[in-house]
Amino acid sequence: MNSSQGAMLTCNISYDQGTVPLITVYSLVLAIGAPANFVTLCLSLVKICRKNVLSVYLFTLSLSDLLYMGTIPQWILYVKNHNKWTQSDTACQLTGFIFFNNLYISILLLCCISTDRCLVVLYPIESQWRRRRRTAVMVCIGVWLLVMMVHLPVFFLSSVKSAKEKNDSCFETIPMPPLVAKFNYARFSVGFCIPLFILALTNLLIFRRIQASPCLNIREKTKVKYLAIAIILIFLGCFAPYHLVLLSRAIAFSLYKDSCWFEEKIYNASTLFLCLCTINSAINPILYMFSCESVRQEFCREVQSIRNHSSRRSNRTDSYILRNGQTSGTSVYRMEHIASEN
Structure with missing residues (x-):
């Protein structure tokens, strides 16, 4: 996005470093x-069909x-061209x-995930009926x-100047327009500080409840501890x-x-x-899906199920050919179709 409020680009910025x-x-x-989020998308969809509430957020x-991943090639090309938007x-x-929708959608959804996990841990019986x-x-x-x-006024209603008038740059608010300056105060307080407080509080409550639980062993409690620490540190780092x-x-x-x-x-x-900030998009699937032992086991079961299904279909086709001789391509397709339905 380019500078608004009629300000000309006067700052001497080097785009080569x-x-x-x-x-x-x-x-x-x-x-x-991209592949990690695609796999997570499929796994969470399967779990949603099994009435898993947390998977809706995932x-x-x-x-x-994934929607943001589709724009990364544009950013790579933009950086490669030394901030020349073509x-x-x-x-x-x-x-x-x-990009910025994904940034703050991710932040808010991470808060939703931590809050949902916290409710399950603190109120296991009540949440079972209310979630x-x-x-x-x-x-x-x-x-x-x-x-x-929230982002619409900034991106589309703020009298943004043409990129060609701003040395073909894109998304460079230099010098900063007054509207963007005010918006940045709100982004820091509402988009970062409040979510950070929610994440820290919910993970602290989860950690305390798990530590006091007599039903879990030391290994399981340690895993919850490090997961809570990882969530906060990754959020801060990104x-x-x-x-x-x-x-x-x-x-x-x-x-x-x-x-x-x-x-x-x-x-x-x-x-x-x-x-x-974009690294968080690649870490989320690993942190919330593949770090969970039950999810890994379910993923392995799904992959094994696909392999077994493919193997049964191949065996049925081979058996049919042995009994009836070589078949045409159309006949093989029909046999595979019948086998997949069974």
């Missing part, structure tokens, strides 16, 4: 995150991450809109709509640096009429920290 690290991180996130989280302004706005898939679906829809409605930069840029804009000197010093760190 950090190109290789950014492209490397984006490429790794795409290579790891499914929505993976769906949002497509339309609308494509720039839409790509940025998808409903329909409620989880409505919460997910509400999160999507809320985040989209989101804290970028939001601290947002806050510092907003403060500099508020204190100085010309904040270009600060923008020039912090720009490289800002782009790197923005890239770090």
